[in-house]
Amino acid sequence: MSHNSTQEQQVEILIVDDHRLLLNGTISLVGDRFPRAQIRSCQTVQDALTEVRKHLPDLAIVDLSLPEISGTAANVEQGLGLLKVLMQDYPQLNLMVQSSNVKALIRIIPEIDNHQGGFTIADKSVPIDTFLTRMEWAMQGLTHTKDLQTDLEVKPEWLEVMRLAFEEGLQDKAIAQTMHKSERMIRHYWSKIQDALSIYPEEGKNMRAQTQIRARKIGLID
Structure with a gap:
């Protein structure tokens, strides 16, 4: 046009x-x-x-x-x-x-x-x-929408885990209580989140901190 x-x-x-x-x-x-x-x-x-x-x-x-x-x-x-x-x-x-x-x-x-x-x-x-x-x-x-990383598949419950952890400051036990899930399930969610973000154990690096940095960089959290 x-x-x-x-x-x-x-x-x-x-x-x-x-x-x-x-x-x-x-x-x-x-x-x-x-x-x-x-x-x-x-x-x-x-x-x-x-x-x-x-x-x-x-x-x-x-x-x-x-x-x-x-x-x-x-x-x-x-x-x-x-x-x-x-x-x-x-x-x-x-x-x-x-x-x-x-x-x-x-x-x-x-x-x-x-x-x-x-x-x-x-x-x-x-x-x-x-x-x-x-x-x-x-x-x-x-x-x-090519400005977005559209190949990343993130489930709503993963977003909620990150929001509660990184924006509300909750630990896994409190996250589990808030989401009405078991702590084991919350740990499972973290594993899935980190796999989606290509974050794996590295000597001298904190995986949870790396997850927060990566998630904020690509827009998953504020």
Whole structure:
């Protein structure tokens, strides 16, 4: 699709970002590319769900670090949760993630793979031309996720183990109690996690610490 044809389209675009300055900048960029577009914006998960339900836009551009409601703290898990709901309830919705935390999308790869609408990713540091190109790809129903390590298969319970250990600071016994599993099962999960991340015993290295470093580097934990 050429730039001229996309510029002439009458489309509805929703932009979700809790930083007002960045939100205004994105609105300006999108408005320049789509002068006839109906552009709506919001800053929280709940407002985004309301806007999509009311207007069902042609494209939603979503940050990942979002507050649930106004006045509460923003975090990546809430943005990921918003995406999961949108992909489940609106399987044809075209989505673009514009965020400084795009690596975290690895946690919802199965949902992204099953999504029928467009799905593209742009780190907030990419050049404007790259942002605009990926926005148009999403509008066309295309997928662009090659920035993620999509060949890594991580189960939800593994993510929960790492979250409880590395973000909540729990030891295996407390993790087992929280997850209603045996300590033996938690140790089994660690073994599977470390195998998936290619972390094996090395002289002088702490495997749990190596797991945390690797998991954070590729976006499995914040």
